[in-house]
Amino acid sequence: MVTIISDNIISPLGTTSEDNYLNVKAGCTGIRTYDSLFGIDGKISCSKIDDALIDSEFGAVVGADGNYTRLEKLALISTTKATRNAGIDASGFNVKFYLSTTKGNVGLLDEGVTDSNKLYLHNTARLISSHFGNKVWPLTISNACISGVNAIISASRELEAGRIDYAVVTGVDVLSKFILSGFSCLKSLSSKPCRPFDIDRNGLNLGEAAATVVLRKSNGEGHNVHFVKGAIRNDAYHISSPSRTAEGSFNALNDVLQGIDKDQIAFVNAHGTATFFNDEMESVAIDRMGLNNTPINAFKGYFGHTLGAAGVLETIVSKYSILDNAVIKTLGYQTLGVSRKINVAAETAGTDKPYFVKLISGFGGVNAAALFKKEV
């Protein structure tokens, strides 16, 4: 097994995992409604991190001189905090860095920068690992919205194979005119705060975050949350629309739950973007798996859809909630609005069960599930 020995989240809800979790538990949200953003007409709701906060955190935590983009600053703040808390020497040859991002520094194109090597996704990973003096070849995973869970799964395999002792997995994406225009022309965005799984849901909110987990191979013992198993499966159906039978999501879920007593699952933290098709598809996967009574929640109402950060961020919030014996409510949810009868958590409740599943899906027909277990 693999254990999350340290973690960090930078979002509008805080600059530590603990602060983010406490704000989520208190029902706070980072989502604000703007009259327009990046010169794009029309009301838009997003979870955006304040520039002044990024700069002050960067100065206090990282303190490096040089020309860094917002994305790079966020990644370095989060990675620095998580590796410090882990107490590891991040420069070691036994440490490998993983970057999960969908579009990296693509926002530079909006500023007219077209020839910078910062536009290359992998150079962000290089920048992070070399900031710590680490010489191991880092890996960049850009597998649409499942990137974060994909990166945790890839890193866990590397750890379990004994090739490295520690993996530092950072998910990060920031808002830009490029990304906002893209989701806008796909008609995926809601102008109001999103409502996952609700009858009145009408689209997603984009969000900014950086989130980092430091992973170590373990025997699965000790009071902590351990990664048990992960699976990635393709729908083989459509590049931008999920399978109607939830093929890949169900297959991934089915794979990680083999031999697991469903009554021991505290909750499934779904992708729950609040688009019509995503939430409907996930309800089909959950129903096919027979998890109709298991609490299902989604965190998009707190953070928006943080793209490459989502899988890492939502795993961390889930970790804190299970350690707190809590199933966090799905902010924005009131009335079931999917075709299958599933048990969406409308209120925060207690739990004494040890397992949670992180479920996630994305463009390109990709789906992932990861099973985590709490040891007390």
Place this chain on the structure above:
Amino acid sequence: MADNNFLAAIYRERCINYPKFHKMDKISKAGFLAVELAISALPKTLDKETTGVVFFSDNNGSLPTDYIFEETIKDTDNFFPSPSIFVYTLPNILVGEICIRHGFKGESSYYAIDDIPALYKSTSPFVLNERAFSYSDVLPEETVGNIVNDMLHECSSVVCGSWLFDDDKITAWAAVFENFK
């Protein structure tokens, strides 16, 4: 030179009948054809349910298509973003296209790495502009090899490919790896 005419010529020459090909961006067309040729040369049929697909690209990711999308949004008075371009700005879309084409429901993933030439050197690759082909049990360079090996714990076969974009030239590579256990 993998320009659109060259890619279309291969498509015609191989008598591929897959209309969605024409909607793909240039990167996806090149990767798609590399996989098409690699699979058509296989002595066996791959199991759809358990075959995985992974692609690696150099630093550029989907940058050539990013430039095209940026052109549609940079001018507020001439703002016409297109969903059909935007989806191809996700570099993993090519992998999705291949899964749809062949019905592959195994693991699918995309990694940006920065040393694709090393990948070429360490194998006898199928290179699109040389029309060679590799069906090999010799895995490429260590990191890529580890990823493919790890995937083979989950998948019966792994279709592995890469693309390298250099100015107007795209090189695509694909090979199929099998679990011999």
